[in-house]
Amino acid sequence: MTSRLDRLPLRDDLRGLTPYGAPQAALPVALNVNENTHAVPQDVADDILDSIAFALRDVNRYPDREFTALREGFAEYLGHGLTADQIWAANGSNEVLQHLLQAFGGPGRTAFGFAPTYSMYPLLARATGAAWIAGTREADYTITADAASSQVATADPDVVFLCSPNNPTGTPLSLDVIEAVYAASRGIVVVDEAYVEFAPHGTPSALSLLPGRERLVVSRTMSKAFAFAGARVGYLAADPAVIDALRLVRLPYHLSALTQAAATAALRHSDTMLRMVDDIVAQRDRISATLEALGYLPHESWTNFVLFGGVDDPADTWRRLYDRGILIRDVSIPHHLRVTAGTEDETTAFLDALASIDSEA
Template sequence: MNPTSAEERLERLNALPLRENLRGTVPYGAPQIDVPIQLNVNENTHPLPTAVREAIVTGVEGTLETLNRYPDREFTTMRESLARYLGHGLTADRLWAANGSNEVLQQILQAFAGPGRTLMSFPPTYSMYPLLAAGTDTGYIAGTREADFTLTAESAAAQVREHAPDVVIVCSPNNPTGTSTGLDVIEAVYAATEATRSMVIVDEAYAEFAHTGTPSALELLPGRERLIISRTMSKAFGMAGTRLGYMAAAPEVTDALRLVRLPYHLSAVTQAVALAALAHADALLATVEDIKAQRDRIVDGLDRLGLTPTPSDSNFVLFGPLQDPEAVWHGLLDAGVIIRDIGLHGRLRVSAGTEAETSAFLDRMQELADAGIAVPAP
């Protein structure tokens, strides 16, 4: 049998009684190309320390005798461990988790958004937000940022008051720009939602990579029952394959998510892996400082090439605009290095890898610059 062409698959898809707001959309995902140096999806490229691997194996083995039983539906021990990790006086009843922070965000939208309601975020930002809105049949409102990709308190609050969304997401540090958002912006957005009683989410997936002294929105949780701080173990913990995201909020918010979560949504194996990782958080987070150093090397290296990197508080760097970003992307790929073309005005995004991976990227960028390929847009 001949494989079905993309056109045929699309035709068959459109023949189904698909929801109208999903027609014409495409699945989320970066290209998965097997090359030696993969710096395109903001992973922590450092391998897990041996002690952590052994702890995970031991933890998973401990679940084997009871895999015929459902896991702890409330994942209580894990929530207690997450609360200890985050600090800020948090307790287990203020923590929630799911299979990646995307599922956490999806559950929030299932509970507080949906048909007839709206979600607002501020592009350029994480491209999953409008897809999560579409998946929950939520209207999506695209706000705006300043020319340097920052977001001011005055602008953000004015936009929220104008559009009165039911849910607002602010990504900080922002993906794909790497820029952090000041707590004054979060406070202003929250104040702007008082009349509508809207939920405000701060997506801090990359918080651990921020420069020293950058505050977390966790500081703002007391007294703000509609504020949610989303985190993940995929990035700083280097555990993207585990699929464990979590959030901190008022206890009544976690109660709301219990209304929409699927039964026993976190497997016993996932809980065991996460608990082992949290017990060895210091060892896992030891790579963060190295990643930050490599990120700063990338910023300095690209700056010397005149390619205008955006200041980053994350584990990636956005740079450009380039005269021919596609040629740069392919030039890197030819050398076994893949980065991300995000389709943003001639800019490309590169994740900070190990020292060797970062050197390979910078060396190839120098070659492409010397060849007249990696040059700024006129």
């Protein structure tokens, strides 16, 4: 017989919390969790499979604890003069962020972010014992340098999360805001660039700010632009001292040999893997334009999704789309819903379904 959770000796600070749980349903069109809806190209998949097969020959041995080849691959991909000793990786960017909080957050410390933002930040903070402080954004979800630095200075957090571009709103974040927050803080400043590959070409990355800023961290993921969500690979770039700190909290051999082999192979084909980004951006912009024509209020997005307002009853619209085989996301922002940019056919299915709902109103 299974015990009730409230009868177990659970940590007091975890009681009442709800686990992260985006809906998963076997619908024809799933556009709710910002996955890359394009499959890994066949030639890349073949190389990945060959690399995994080779790694299997030694799978009876522990993997390279320092995942050296993978770190070298990430350094080469990121550029900016980065070297392998400035790179860290883990099983998805959530584990990367968890490592940061384990090392620099924890009991008696605080983590800060500008709400609304990625829902895992407060969950990870609280799960690792840190208190979460939510800052505020402008009405259009932007952040100014002055307002950001003032809020951070007042909160005085140990860890600051800056989602750039922001999830779930898609909002860009300029480098001057990052510089201002760093100057106003004493703790670790994490710039989460999970969606940066979907920003306009030539947009500067926070990676350019790393020199001389030993408390600055830039986090990335292979889940989005690299179509690698199921592989669970996230990484970051920072001062080598930060990397040393993360070694103190990671589990031994935390990246399997198979994960290392798959990710290293995918990086060898970064140009091919990223070619689908332009198509996704085109579908994102098509969604925004069509939503506006339908009378909704899409927010500017530099990601692979669109947050749109003007929804009278988000729960009802979500359910009616669900009944039509379309899964999108209710992110609990009043009168808003969020949709991932899919393939051309998936995008058409969503837009046609939404138009049909509107015609019934």
